[in-house]
Amino acid sequence: MTEVIQIEQLVVTYRDVEARATRTAVDQLTFKVRPGEVFGFLGPNGAGKTSTMNVLLGFTPAQGGLARIFGVDVREPIARQRIGYLPEMTYYYKFLTAEELLRAYGRIFGLSPAAIRRRTDELLALVELESARGRLIRTYSKGMQQRLGLAQALLNEPDLLILDEPTSGLDPLGRMKVREIILRQKAAGKTVFFSSHELGEVESVCDRVAILHRGQLRALGTVAEVSRGDAGNLEQAFLRIIGWESPAAPVTAQ
Numbered sequence: 001m002t003e004v005i006q007i008e009q010l011v012v013t014y015r016d017v018e019a020r021a022t023r024t025a026v027d028q029l030t031f032k033v034r035p036g037e038v039f040g041f042l043g044p045n046g047a048g049k050t051s052t053m054n055v056l057l058g059f060t061p062a063q064g065g066l067a068r069i070f071g072v073d074v075r076e077p078i079a080r081q082r083i084g085y086l087p088e089m090t091y092y093y094k095f096l097t098a099e100e101l102l103r104a105y106g107r108i109f110g111l112s113p114a115a116i117r118r119r120t121d122e123l124l125a126l127v128e129l130e131s132a133r134g135r136l137i138r139t140y141s142k143g144m145q146q147r148l149g150l151a152q153a154l155l156n157e158p159d160l161l162i163l164d165e166p167t168s169g170l171d172p173l174g175r176m177k178v179r180e181i182i183l184r185q186k187a188a189g190k191t192v193f194f195s196s197h198e199l200g201e202v203e204s205v206c207d208r209v210a211i212l213h214r215g216q217l218r219a220l221g222t223v224a225e226v227s228r229g230d231a232g233n234l235e236q237a238f239l240r241i242i243g244w245e246s247p248a249a250p251v252t253a254q
């Protein structure tokens with residue numbers, strides 16, 4: 001069985017020109033994502049989640065180790081053929097409409113005009129932007145832009161979805177819809193790899209999670225496995241793993 005994502009001893013460093021130093025963002029990271037899994041990639045701000053995803057997408061070179069997607073080294077452009085990706089920050093062409101944006105991406109993916117029209121209709125319905133399809137993206141709210149980003153990520157019917165904080169900026173209904181979309185992908189046999197700070201949603205959709213801290217893997221397994229020592233509470237497990245200690249009980253006057 002070919003792993004969908006295989007990361008071994010991955011190292012990502014950034015050169016800090018001002019401090020004349022090298023900063024390690026990802027430190028000897030090793031884990032695998034299996035076919036059909038919904039995999040949650042967790043860790044505090046600056047843990048190295050986006051840096052790892054950027055290596056998978058070929059945006060950032062790794063300084064060490066290896067990363068493969070469907071068995072192909074991520075340095076090969078073909079590795080990205082079956083991926084859909086939602087970036088952490090969506091910088092879309094704000095002077096396009098949603099329809100125009102999806103058409104442009106559809107052409108990049110080499111879809112036929114008929115396929116682009118069909119997928120555009122399906123996806124704008126899925127993310128509930130049908131009524132805003134002809135509006136300039138500039139006039140969209142943050143959550144609307146995020147939902148359009150998700151539609152774009154799904155356009156080429158990817159076998160692997162990589163989502164960097166897909167529910168950030170969404171209201172409770174929007175979050176629920178994203179959970180539904182993730183589970184629908186899983187039901188269709190697809191693999192989903194996503195980062196999130198929303199531990200409740202992670203618990204409800206993920207088969208397995210990895211917790212990263214300072215670029216290093218600190219926990220890997222099902223939510224039950226990772227939180228076993230914390231009475232099944234993922235938030236407590238997360239806080240313990242990143243080294244946070246609960247304050248001592250307040251002293252109360254006798």
Ligand SMILES: Nc1ncnc2c1ncn2[C@@H]1O[C@H](COP(=O)(O)OP(=O)(O)OP(=O)(O)O)[C@@H](O)[C@H]1O
Pocket residue numbers: 014015023024025043044045046047048049050051052088
């Ligand atoms: N382009 C860059 N140049 C220099 N340092 C960077 C760059 N991108 C990220 N870093 C540093 O690498 C480390 C990891 O950042 P990264 O964005 O991967 O974290 P993250 O886990 O995605 O955090 P968040 O939850 O805030 O999105 C941080 O210390 C960050 O400052």
Ligand SMILES: [Mg+2]
Pocket residue numbers: 049050051088164
């Ligand atoms: Mg990030």
